[in-house]
Amino acid sequence: MEKTVKFEHNSSGKRIKSMLKVDFRRMFKSRLFYILIACSLLIPIVMTVMMTMMDGSVSVDPQTGKETVMQGPENTWQSIGTLPGGEAMGGMDVMSMCNINMAFMGIAVFVCLFISDEFRSGYAKNLFTVRVKKSDYVISKTLSGFICGALMLLAYLIGALLGGAVSGLSFELVGGLTAANIVMCILAKIFLMPVFVSVFTLISVAAKQKTWLAVCGSLGGGMLLFMTVSMITPLASTAINVLLCLGGGLLFAFGLGAISNIVLRKSSLV
Amino acid sequence: MNAIEIKNLSKNFGSKQAVCGLNMTVPMGSIYGFIGENGSGKSTTEKMICGLIPTSGGSIKLYGKDHSDIDVRAKVGVLIESPGCFPGLTVWDNMLLQAANLSIPNAEKEVIKILKMVRMEGAAGNKYKNCSLGMKQRVGIAMALLGNPTLLVLDEPLNGLDADGMRIMREVFNDIISDGKRSILVSSHLLGELQKVATLYGIIRHGKMICEMTAEELDASCRTYIALKAEKMSKSKMLLSSKYSRLEEDEAGYIHIYDKTTPEQIVEYLYQNAICVTEIKTDKIGLEEYYIDLMKEVK
Numbered sequence: 207m208e209k210t211v212k213f214e215h216n217s218s219g220k221r222i223k224s225m226l227k228v229d230f231r232r233m234f235k236s237r238l239f240y241i242l243i244a245c246s247l248l249i250p251i252v253m254t255v256m257m258t259m260m261d262g263s264v265s266v267d268p269q270t271g272k273e274t275v276m277q278g279p280e281n282t283w284q285s286i287g288t289l290p291g292g293e294a295m296g297g298m299d300v301m302s303m304c305n306i307n308m309a310f311m312g313i314a315v316f317v318c319l320f321i322s323d324e325f326r327s328g329y330a331k332n333l334f335t336v337r338v339k340k341s342d343y344v345i346s347k348t349l350s351g352f353i354c355g356a357l358m359l360l361a362y363l364i365g366a367l368l369g370g371a372v373s374g375l376s377f378e379l380v381g382g383l384t385a386a387n388i389v390m391c392i393l394a395k396i397f398l399m400p401v402f403v404s405v406f407t408l409i410s411v412a413a414k415q416k417t418w419l420a421v422c423g424s425l426g427g428g429m430l431l432f433m434t435v436s437m438i439t440p441l442a443s444t445a446i447n448v449l450l451c452l453g454g455g456l457l458f459a460f461g462l463g464a465i466s467n468i469v470l471r472k473s474s475l476v
Numbered sequence: 477m478n479a480i481e482i483k484n485l486s487k488n489f490g491s492k493q494a495v496c497g498l499n500m501t502v503p504m505g506s507i508y509g510f511i512g513e514n515g516s517g518k519s520t521t522e523k524m525i526c527g528l529i530p531t532s533g534g535s536i537k538l539y540g541k542d543h544s545d546i547d548v549r550a551k552v553g554v555l556i557e558s559p560g561c562f563p564g565l566t567v568w569d570n571m572l573l574q575a576a577n578l579s580i581p582n583a584e585k586e587v588i589k590i591l592k593m594v595r596m597e598g599a600a601g602n603k604y605k606n607c608s609l610g611m612k613q614r615v616g617i618a619m620a621l622l623g624n625p626t627l628l629v630l631d632e633p634l635n636g637l638d639a640d641g642m643r644i645m646r647e648v649f650n651d652i653i654s655d656g657k658r659s660i661l662v663s664s665h666l667l668g669e670l671q672k673v674a675t676l677y678g679i680i681r682h683g684k685m686i687c688e689m690t691a692e693e694l695d696a697s698c699r700t701y702i703a704l705k706a707e708k709m710s711k712s713k714m715l716l717s718s719k720y721s722r723l724e725e726d727e728a729g730y731i732h733i734y735d736k737t738t739p740e741q742i743v744e745y746l747y748q749n750a751i752c753v754t755e756i757k758t759d760k761i762g763l764e765e766y767y768i769d770l771m772k773e774v775k
Contacts, residue, residue: 328560
């Protein structure tokens with residue numbers, strides 16, 4: 207009698223679930239994740255307190271003798287976005303650069319190190335031996351990156367609120383701003399996260415074990431998109447902004463995810 | 477049904493042809509010793525079997541299905557180049573990650589069982605980066621064994637193992653194939669060790685399969701020789717070399733005679749020349765000598 211072997215069939219749902227389980231386990235055990243969350247929480251507190259303390263101080267340019275009066279934040283919500291009628295975000299002042307949108311660059315570091323670690327350690331090799339569908343890998347990495355990014359945004363929001371409270375800044379909603387706008391702004395930023403995560407995932411799977419290439423490429427690519435974040439997700443965001451970000455996020459996640467899938471299928475995985 | 481069936485496989489890296497027209501068959505329930513020099517295409521072939529690098533041509537079938545079949549590949553255990561562990565995590569955590577990846581029910585129980593099997597249960601709490609080379613190799617084998625794989629592809633699994641580790645591996649390999657359905661493809665430069673476990677051999681050179689043979693066929697192909705020690709060894713050697721054309725002296729001081737003769741004829745010849753033989757035995761060359769001979773012929 208001929209010997210035969212039967213192979214159990216795993217549905218794609220089951221496969222992705224088990225892969226996500228591994229990624230979440232890794233994410234919550236990784237020191238980098240907690241460092242990024244801690245940074246997201248502490249930066250707005252430190253920045254707000256520091257900028258408030260420096261408010262009104264005068265600095266003199268030693269060459270021109272020109273005096274500049276340092277201006278601190280007037281409102282807690284300035285850490286999240288530009289107040290209605292205020293100067294557009296994306297300027298070069300400290301508050302503009304170190305606001306909540308920093309999470310979009312922080313996630314670049316997380317995604318790049320998360321993926322390149324797998325290729326450098328040889329874990330990816332074990333994974334792809336038993337996981338034929340490369341799309342499972344891309345979906346899992348995009349989802350875990352998205353969750354990490356969303357948690358960073360929420361940590362920054364909490365940090366901004368704490369910073370405002372510690373510095374005694376106003377929580378007043380000025381210029382017709384409502385609580386719903388702030389919720390929409392945060393939601394829009396969260397839904398915009400997959401755009402960045404899918405770009406970083408694509409760069410990382412192409413760079414594989416070359417961490418430096420993945421990080422430099424992602425930060426460079428991220429910078430190009432970074433400036434648009436404050437425009438798409440202003441503090442006075444509405445449902446339209448949320449829908450736009452959701453649409454963009456899904457489009458990028460599926461489109462770039464498909465390209466990442468092709469890159470993995472066509473290239474050497476070791 | 478064959479565990480692995482490769483037909484006309486080729487792989488090009490730019491203009492360099494790493495594997496060309498390779499045919500290979502690994503029957504179910506066998507331990508296939510995959511032998512070749514460095515750069516002969518062994519690892520490239522193994523990586524193609526595991527889907528880690530795309531093929532340039534030909535076909536690979538695992539258990540009668542294409543090697544890209546999701547269900548078959550889910551039951552392949554692999555150890556190629558490195559064990560694939562995260563250095564900052566403990567052995568235990570690395571094993572649990574792999575178990576979760578393979579959706580193994582009762583993962584902790586299974587991990588304990590496998591770690592015991594490779595004698596690593598005492599080092600489960602060690603960070604992988606702090607493990608010795610031999611321990612890392614055992615962890616790699618343990619990772620490959622998780623999930624009860626139907627096919628194991630092991631690249632140099634015996635490197636860095638001590639004598640006890642090698643014995644354990646022999647026992648593990650024999651356990652795996654005992655049901656006659658599971659198979660192991662193992663490449664190693666430690667041909668003496670490989671000979672103790674392999675039931676089938678494939679010898680590859682410059683990306684081409686030179687020969688495939690069973691352990692019995694190898695045994696039949698291996699030439700016999702007579703090894704002896706005698707009084708006045710240098711004079712004995714001189715006398716024997718004048719009579720026999722293929723003569724060698726090994727590290728232990730034995731003179732090996734590969735010509736067609738009998739121990740009686742040699743003893744008589746030396747006795748006639750006033751030399752007394754102190755030890756004499758007939759033996760067969762091992763896989764290592766066979767391989768070296770074969771490579772000389774091919775060259």
